[in-house]
Structures are given as structure tokens and as C-alpha cells.
């Protein structure tokens with residue numbers, strides 16, 4: 173189906189699906205979903221969405237079946253696909269770690285030497301072992317890796333850890349960190365500069381960046397006593413100079429500013445101490461800087 177649209181592969185069903193679609197919607201793409209459809213076109217953007225198993229995405233992008241894809245870094249590095257990494261997307265964060273039963277937990281990295289490790293990520297693990305000059309036997313398992321030590325198949329495992337609940341249920345503890353992953357946008361290496369598809373990709377990346385910087389910021393609105401303006405502007409970590417508006421009450425001003433989301437709570441007490449009232453914090457959907 174060659175219609176000139178940019179083809180984006182995303183995970184059909186799994187941990188990255190919902191967040192990938194949410195990101196595209198925040199980018200302003202109007203997407204219709206019909207369950208079981210494998211290809212969907214955006215109504216207002218020259219883009220087709222392909223829904224795939226995440227394991228297939230790196231190779232499909234490498235081979236040009238899809239032009240670009242959203243997939244976990246772990247899968248991209250494991251598959252060793254020859255693609256371009258365009259952008260880290262800030263969701264789907266997880267860690268690939270060595271874990272083991274308490275009686276076999278490596279205390280120092282050399283303790284991994286001579287052990288048998290079960291994993292679904294043999295390539296990433298091999299690279300890690302080589303980088304740390306370790307010798308261990310890798311057993312490749314495609315799922316339920318946590319069960320391998322209790323079955324006597326392996327001494328250790330190397331698997332994705334997020335909350336650690338699955339590990340606990342299988343009486344395993346975390347040990348060394350092997351790989352940090354998050355969702356990334358990847359592109360086919362042959363996507364040529366100056367083609368229409370490349371321009372669509374640049375447009376999409378620009379939108380993604382504006383969505384991501386918006387997520388890191390909040391819109392702060394408040395009223396302050398007129399004579400606190402100098403003190404208030406000093407503590408606001410604003411991107412630009414804050415907007416100051418007059419109110420009907422001559423002794424008060426309204427102050428609006430875009431501030432980094434992680435700074436919000438550290439300035440709240442100061443703002444209150446300077447007499448700020450009616451403090452509102454709003455999410456920002458898009459930020460075009």
C-alpha cells in the first residue's frame with residue numbers, strides 16, 4: 173500500500189501501546205480505531221499506523237516495511253537491528269537486571285563468573301558480560317524467566333524489573349543493573365533527506381518534542397499582593413519573564429508563568445509566605461518554543 177504516507181509501527185497490544193497512541197493524539201493526530209484493524213491512517217496527517225508485535229518492529233523498520241517505529245530500547249538492542257534512533261520518548265521506562273535466589277545472590281560482580289543465567293535478552297546480556305570481562309553460561313528462555321532458578325535450570329536470571337513484585341513472588345532478589353530502557357522512536361536508515369516522507373517525519377518529531385517539553389512544565393497562575401512582586405518573581409523558575417496582570421483590586425496583581433514541573437513544590441511555601449492566593453497549576457498540552 174504505497175500512498176506516500178509515513179508508516180509508523182507501534183505495539184499492537186502491550187505495555188507500550190496505550191502510551192504510544194496517547195503521544196500521537198497529543199501530537200494532534202486524529203486516529204480512528206477499529207478493533208482488529210492492523211493498519212489505520214490518521215485523518216489529518218500523512219501517516220499510517222501499523223500494529224505489530226513489539227519483537228517485529230526493529231526488523232520491519234530496518235527492512236523498510238515501516239518507515240519508523242515506537243519500541244522499547246531493550247528490544248531494539250536485543251534484535252541488533254540496523255536503524256536510526258531518533259528520539260527517546262520518556263515512557264516505558266524499565267530496567268534489565270540480574271536477579272537471584274538469596275542463597276546465590278552475587279555480592280560483587282565477579283561472583284557472576286561461572287554461573288548459569290536464564291534470560292530472554294541473550295544479546296544484551298552477552299554484551300554486558302563481555303564489557304565486564306565475565307564468563308557465564310547464558311540460557312535463552314522466551315518467557316517466565318523468573319521460574320528458571322526454582323526449576324534448577326539456571327543460577328541467576330537477567331530480566332526486566334519494575335516494581336520487583338514478580339521477583340518477590342518467586343523468592344528472587346535484585347542484583348546488578350544490566351540495561352536501562354525506555355520507549356524510543358526509530359527510523360529506517362534509508363529515509364532520504366528532502367523527500368516528502370522525511371519532511372513528515374521532521375514535522376512529527378517537532379510535535380513530539382513540543383509534547384515532551386510540555387509534560388515537563390506546568391502553567392502557574394496566582395494572585396499576589398502588589399508589593400510582593402519583586403520577591404515572587406525572584407523565586408519563580410520561569411522560562412521567560414512571568415506575565416503580570418492588573419486586577420480590579422488595586423492592591424493585588426495576577427502572575428502567570430510556565431515553570432518546570434519538578435520545581436513546583438519547592439517554591440510553594442515561599443509563594444504562600446509572600447501572600448500568594450488562589451494558586452492554580454495547570455497541565456500544558458503542547459509547548460512550541
Ligand code: ATP
Nearest residue numbers: 186187188225226227244246247264265266332334
Ligand atoms: P508483544 O506481544 O508485543 O511481543 P511483549 O509481551 O513482548 O509484547 P510487553 O510486556 O508489552 O512486551 O513490554 C513491551 C516493552 O515495554 C518492553 O520491551 C519494555 O521496553 C517495556 N516494559 C516491559 N516491562 C515494563 C515495565 N514493567 N514497566 C515499564 N515498561 C516495561
Ligand code: MG
Nearest residue numbers: 225226227228
Ligand atoms: Mg514481545
